[in-house]
Amino acid sequence: MRSRVIFHPKYRTVGLGSRLVRESVRVQGCSHVEMIAVMAQYNPFAERAGMTLVQITEPHRSIVQAIENLKIMGFNPVKMTLQKYSQEFLRRLDREQLRFLRQILLAVNTVYYKRLSRVGKPYVKWTEF
Numbered sequence: 001m002r003s004r005v006i007f008h009p010k011y012r013t014v015g016l017g018s019r020l021v022r023e024s025v026r027v028q029g030c031s032h033v034e035m036i037a038v039m040a041q042y043n044p045f046a047e048r049a050g051m052t053l054v055q056i057t058e059p060h061r062s063i064v065q066a067i068e069n070l071k072i073m074g075f076n077p078v079k080m081t082l083q084k085y086s087q088e089f090l091r092r093l094d095r096e097q098l099r100f101l102r103q104i105l106l107a108v109n110t111v112y113y114k115r116l117s118r119v120g121k122p123y124v125k126w127t128e129f
Contacts, residue, residue: 017045062109069104073097
């Protein structure tokens with residue numbers, strides 16, 4: 001299951017996040033969950049819900065650089081997961097901009113190609129990418 005939960009600032013710091021995590025895990029009957037929580041570094045609600053922090057990771061520098069280059073092109077990385085936004089962005093690009101975009105994406109470390117492609121293999125060929 002995949003979802004995103006955001007609490008209005010007025011309702012933060014009263015324990016709703018940790019309660020939601022506890023109840024969700026109980027209802028789902030899961031023994032463990034994987035959670036990506038950017039704000040958890042400031043508010044450890046998952047730990048308060050009884051979860052254990054396993055790892056904090058930083059994005060690879062090639063991804064950070066790619067996002068910075070996309071911003072230069074006018075792409076909003078916050079909307080990166082919105083298919084319609086991404087498709088519309090691509091439609092507006094001319095040939096030279098598409099060439100630049102291709103170079104940006106090819107500069108991303110090859111470990112991440114699986115996530116960037118729909119091929120679903122751990123290693124993809126340049127043509128598949």
